[in-house]
Amino acid sequence: MLKEGIIRGGKGFYGQPIGILMLDAVVPRMPGDIGNGFTFNFPVRYKVVKGAPGTKIIFSKDPSLLQPFIDGAQELEKEGVRAITTSCGYLALFQKQLADSVHIPVFSSSLIQLPMVARMIRSDQKIGILCANSTTLSEEHLEAAGISNIPVVIKGxxxxxxxxxxxxxxxxxxxxxxxxxxxxxxxxxxLEEHPEVGAIVCEGSNFALFRPHVQEITGIPFFDIVTLTHMVYRAVAPVEVLGGCL
Structure with a gap:
């Protein structure tokens, strides 16, 4: 609501609440993918991190990539977004540093949902993780996402x-x-190899494109970066934008 009719400026544009740090990639991105703006029913702001293709993120833990992502996050914050995500779940490795670099929420990876999902399912069930490559998703990635003593099985x-x-x-x-x-x-x-799996959490952001098909065939809860982005949007968008429905 307006107070005393005063509206303050200071930025070049407004109304893009979610910022998305994109890999420097050439992969096709259909609606349903984090990298296609039509995936969302609200505006998002993209920023490509130059020199950071997915191959360098997935297949190496190059510490020199951290600073370009920090720079991108800080630029998005200055441009007015209210929360920041990325297009690669392996960036969970940088979660703490990215969150500490700005003053708005950062959710670098869908993997940070694992502790929440673990509380939703039975204690004798496990979480299945879909990832780009099962040999390169390490304990370090999982620990950086806040995972401790959570039973998971990984499928690359x-x-x-x-x-x-x-x-x-x-x-x-x-x-x-x-x-x-x-x-x-x-x-x-x-699911055949591990019938004890009670939910799936996707490391790979591109698996979100196939969520409707997986849910239709299996009925299993399917958490990905797009579902997480919608949830965070509801938490940070102004009430007036949401129509006062909070």
Missing amino acids: SENTPAFYNVFPTNGDKLDYYACRDGVLKMVQEL
């Missing part, structure tokens, strides 16, 4: 070429139907 996409040869390895051509079927097979194999 390295044996799903329609997905792996595009998103983790920065390919520029997507066979959507083959990729969809490959992800569904990943999930079905995960």
Whole structure:
């Protein structure tokens, strides 16, 4: 609500509450992907972190990449966003440093949902993690996301070429139907191998594109970076924008 009719400025533009730090990548991004603005029913602001392709994030823990992401987060904060996320779950490794670098919420990875999801399911169930590569998602990533004593099982996409040869390895051509079927097979194999899985949390941001199909086929709760972004938006958007429905 306006107080005394005074409106203060100070920024070049307004109305983009969520900032998204994007990898320097060429992968196709359809609606449903974190990197497509039509995925959201609210405005988002993108910033590409130059020199940071997914291959360098996924397959190496290069500390020199931290500062460019900090710079990008600080730029987004100055531009007026109210919360910041990224397009790669492996950036959980930088969660603490990114959060400490700005004065607004940062959720670097869908993995930070793991403690919350663990409290939602039965104590004798586990969380299934879908990730880009099961050999490179380390204990360090999980610890940086705040995971302690949470039973998880990990399924990587390295044996799903329609997905792996595009998103983790920065390919520029997507066979959507083959990729969809490959992800569904990943999930079905995960559930067959581990029937104790009670929910799925995606490290890989691009798995969000296939959430409707996974939920339709399996009915299992499916948490990804897009569902998390919608939740955070509801927490930071002005009440008047939300229509006073909070």
